Amino acid sequence: MRLLSTITAFALLTFATATSADEPIKVGMIGLDTSHCLAFAKLMNNADDPKHVPGCRLTVVYPKGSPDIESSVTRVPKYTEDIQKYGVKIVHDLEAMVQQVDAVLLETNDGRPHLEQIIPVLKAGKPCFIDKPIAGSLEDCIAIFELSKHYKSPVFSSSSLRYGKNTQAVRNGSIGDVMGASTYSPCSLEKTHPDLYWYGIHGCESLFTVMGPGVETVVRTQTDSTELVTGTWNDGRIGTFRGIRSGKTGYGGHAFGAKGIAEIGGYNGYDPLLVEIVEFFKSGKPPISEEETTDIYAFMEAADESKRQGGKPVKVADVMGKAKEAAAKKIAAVTGQ
Known part of the structure; x- marks a missing residue:
């Protein structure tokens, strides 16, 4: 299966250092208007959870929502409060958030701003998982993958249903x-x-x-x-x-x-997807080809x-x-x- 370009040497060194020292990879999150946000936070940060996925820790969130989607407007305040129970810091500057982490979860429920939101991540050479939908249009989907290759910063996107x-x-x-x-x-x-x-x-x-x-x-x-x-x-x-x-x-x-x-x-739950995300953050190798994801959209x-x-x-x-x-x-x- 065709994979995206290799990640930067700097990113590889970061992963190697984190895993060799048994330290979890520091993960940042963009968006806070989908239930996936709290589910991932719990699975990563709560070691007592029976479905805990080790290897990463969510450390900081940029709590962006969408003003013209009702579900987003109503969720962000409550989710912002709830996610801090997992020891997560709230940051309102996207570029500052990116600089504090090793990898990023792009969780904004609205696909339209994904292209704009991922650009600072790609320019920083950080691997990024983009939750569904990867974008709000096919053209933005294509642009994200092309920019990923341009900046040698790997991405992948998936619904949890893939890992049934x-x-x-x-x-x-x-x-x-x-x-x-x-x-x-x-x-x-x-x-x-x-x-x-x-x-x-x-x-x-x-x-x-x-x-x-x-x-x-x-x-x-x-x-x-x-x-x-x-x-x-x-x-x-x-x-x-x-x-x-x-x-x-x-x-x-x-x-x-x-x-x-x-x-x-x-x-079958979110944990099988998160296992793949953590492995992706460690290796920099997307588990799904660009061709297959683009074909879906x-x-x-x-x-x-x-x-x-x-x-x-x-x-x-x-x-x-x-x-x-x-x-x-x-x-x-x-x-x-």
């Missing part, structure tokens, strides 16, 4: 080669984001975890209560995502393999384009081409190149 036990078993070959898959998840909408970016990302992430990259065309059907998005991969395989907005909801799906059929898409953007065209098939290459052009301008504005 059954999903990982299928990815690792439990039913042989995956011939196709179908997943489902809740799919509430948020007017500030592309339709599937806000919550549909969970089911889409599960789909790509077992299917891998290579989606070529996308068709979407939408009603008030349901999304149905069908992707055709470049090798002829078909994967579908069903987004649920009414009736009984949940996370799940099935993968169809050369040697069997298996359930996938279930949620291209799939969801192509689904929006299919909706705009009345449910017609959309080529992923077309939406990628437009997004790359827009991303190039943003990259140049940051790098001056």
Whole structure:
């Protein structure tokens, strides 16, 4: 699986020093408007928790929220109070926060400011995990990865659903080669984001975890209560995502393999994801390729384009081409190149 560029020598030395001395890696957090913030803080900092993940310690938080998303506005004050119970310091200067840590969790629930917020992290050469959605647009997703390579500062992004036990078993070959898959998840909408970016990302992430990259065309059907998005991969395989907005909801799906059929898409907590994040902070090696993550967001953007065209098939290459052009301008504005 293709990985991002190697991290800077300075960052490698930092990790080596921290691990050799058995000292936890100091982690900073950007954003404080999602339940993931408190969950990660507890799992990292509370050694008495039965699911404690050692190796990192959350030391400082930049408690940013979004003024035009109600859930963000209402959560930040309470979460700011609660997270300090884990011995975390609150800092209101982003660049100052970045300089105090070895690695960063970008947790702002709103994907739109992620590109702007991650730039000081990348310029400082610090590895960064970006919680879902990686950005509020496909062009920003592409720009983040390109800037990551430019500054030799590694990143990865994932939903916790990727690390469901059954999903990982299928990815690792439990039913042989995956011939196709179908997943489902809740799919509430948020007017500030592309339709599937806000919550549909969970089911889409599960789909790509077992299917891998290579989606070529996308068709979407939408009603008030349901999304149905069908992707055709470049090798002829078909994967579908069903987004649920009414009736009984949940996370799940099935993968169809050369040697069997298996359930996938279930949620097994935040700790399996955090284990991967800690290992990433130690090694500087992203566990998920840029190609696979970008494909997920291209799939969801192509689904929006299919909706705009009345449910017609959309080529992923077309939406990628437009997004790359827009991303190039943003990259140049940051790098001056």
